[in-house]
Amino acid sequence: xxxxxxxxFKEYKEVQREKVADPDIQLVCDDSNIFKWTALxxxxxxxxxxxxxxxxxxxxxxxxxxxxxxxxxxxxxxHPNVHFKTGEICLDILKNAWSxxxxxxxxxxxxxxxxxxxxxxSPLNCDSGNLLRAGDVRGxxxxxxxxxxxxxxxxxx
Amino acid sequence: MMAKDESLRGSSSDPNPNPNPCPxxxxxxxxxxxxxHCFHRFCYSCIIRWSNVSxxxxxxxxxxxxxxxxxxxxxxxxxGYDGTSFxxxxxxxxxxxxxxxxxxxxxxxxxxxxxxxxLADKLHVSRYWKSRKYLQQNLFxxxxxxxxxxxxxxxxxxxxxxxxxxxxxxSLRRDWLNKSRISSEMIQxxxxxxxxxxxxxxxxxxxxxxxxxxxxxxxxxxxIDAFDKVYMxxxxxxxxxxxxxxxxxxxxxxxxxEHAPAVPYLYILDExxxxx
Numbered sequence: 001x002x003x004x005x006x007x008x009f010k011e012y013k014e015v016q017r018e019k020v021a022d023p024d025i026q027l028v029c030d031d032s033n034i035f036k037w038t039a040l041x042x043x044x045x046x047x048x049x050x051x052x053x054x055x056x057x058x059x060x061x062x063x064x065x066x067x068x069x070x071x072x073x074x075x076x077x078x079h080p081n082v083h084f085k086t087g088e089i090c091l092d093i094l095k096n097a098w099s100x101x102x103x104x105x106x107x108x109x110x111x112x113x114x115x116x117x118x119x120x121x122s123p124l125n126c127d128s129g130n131l132l133r134a135g136d137v138r139g140x141x142x143x144x145x146x147x148x149x150x151x152x153x154x155x156x157x
Numbered sequence: 158m159m160a161k162d163e164s165l166r167g168s169s170s171d172p173n174p175n176p177n178p179c180p181x182x183x184x185x186x187x188x189x190x191x192x193x194h195c196f197h198r199f200c201y202s203c204i205i206r207w208s209n210v211s212x213x214x215x216x217x218x219x220x221x222x223x224x225x226x227x228x229x230x231x232x233x234x235x236x237g238y239d240g241t242s243f244x245x246x247x248x249x250x251x252x253x254x255x256x257x258x259x260x261x262x263x264x265x266x267x268x269x270x271x272x273x274x275x276l277a278d279k280l281h282v283s284r285y286w287k288s289r290k291y292l293q294q295n296l297f298x299x300x301x302x303x304x305x306x307x308x309x310x311x312x313x314x315x316x317x318x319x320x321x322x323x324x325x326x327x328s329l330r331r332d333w334l335n336k337s338r339i340s341s342e343m344i345q346x347x348x349x350x351x352x353x354x355x356x357x358x359x360x361x362x363x364x365x366x367x368x369x370x371x372x373x374x375x376x377x378x379x380x381i382d383a384f385d386k387v388y389m390x391x392x393x394x395x396x397x398x399x400x401x402x403x404x405x406x407x408x409x410x411x412x413x414x415e416h417a418p419a420v421p422y423l424y425i426l427d428e429x430x431x432x433x
């Protein structure tokens with residue numbers, strides 16, 4: 001408990017210092033609970049998520065960093081490895097490939113990398129995975145782009 | 158909360174607060190430890206905790222750990238480096254029920270935390286020296302030595318040390334065979350001195366006691382099993398069946414009050430005792 005708290009404070013300081021260093025990630029700690037964080041990440045360029053801003057919710061366990069944080073998308077996203085309804089993310093480093101050397105910041109980077117490189121063979125969103133597995137890249141991209149516009153971009157007018 | 162805000166602001170203005178922190182706690186490394194293959198550095202308690210978590214996820218006992226940073230397979234943690242010596246913690250041992258460390262090893266280690274009392278008289282140690290029994294080879298000695306050193310070092314592979322000690326004792330014996338006029342006291346002293354010298358680098362603080370135990374075993378002329386039985390009976394411990402058994406519920410009955418070890422022996426078996 002104490003160890004996780006101490007480490008999260010270290011990460012908090014690091015985030016404050018690195019704010020400018022990584023403009024694609026904005027990590028914010030809950031005012032009253034250091035075990036709850038949210039992040040805003042920018043959709044990577046040259047992907048259907050470009051131009052969108054996606055919100056992630058982190059729930060950090062007391063055994064952190066020996067146990068991985070739980071992360072999910074709060075913003076709706078059409079991606080093979082993200083559950084369309086719950087926002088749950090299928091990513092090995094958040095499960096059995098977790099290492100305590102990961103930080104909340106580097107987990108965000110891993111999620112951005114996952115957005116750019118979907119793994120259609122372990123889908124949480126079957127419709128999205130099937131489009132890619134069938135080779136319909138255009139179909140996948142246009143669906144993903146549509147949801148990016150609907151959910152991850154500021155409403156116009 | 159005020160104090161926390163203070164410290165946070167203080168350090169965010171610091172350009173480079175901690176150049177090389179432990180990757181697990183992100184703080185300054187305490188009890189510097191290195192993985193034996195990739196040489197990545199961690200706090201000892203951090204990497205031990207992670208190795209325990211990692212081991213608990215495996216179905217079978219694991220003997221290696223993937224480095225949290227580079228995923229290289231490592232087999233031990235090197236720590237406690239003081240300029241001349243270091244300690245090495247093997248992952249296979251952290252599981253606690255590793256195969257080689259049997260109930261008998263536990264009992265032997267426990268003996269080192271107990272006063273042997275007048276066991277030397279019971280086993281007729283002085284007669285052993287006077288009647289020159291030391292001129293005969295003891296066939297049980299290699300097995301006894303191996304178990305003893307394994308118990309003390311909590312290492313499985315101690316054969317080099319065992320043969321080293323056997324070599325010292327054998328060459329002494331050959332020496333004594335040729336010099337029949339030396340007094341038994343001198344021979345006893347010579348054995349103590351040379352064996353101490355040979356094992357001290359490995360057993361350090363337990364050297365003197367080890368030599369005493371060795372003398373007891375040699376003098377008894379007993380097999381390992383018989384020696385164990387006499388020893389345990391002497392201490393008033395219930396004779397432990399040396400076959401593997403769950404030992405957790407038996408400590409209490411094993412130790413009558415008058416022979417309670419000065420140091421609870423589980424403490425030293427528990428690698429993880431520094432966990433808070």
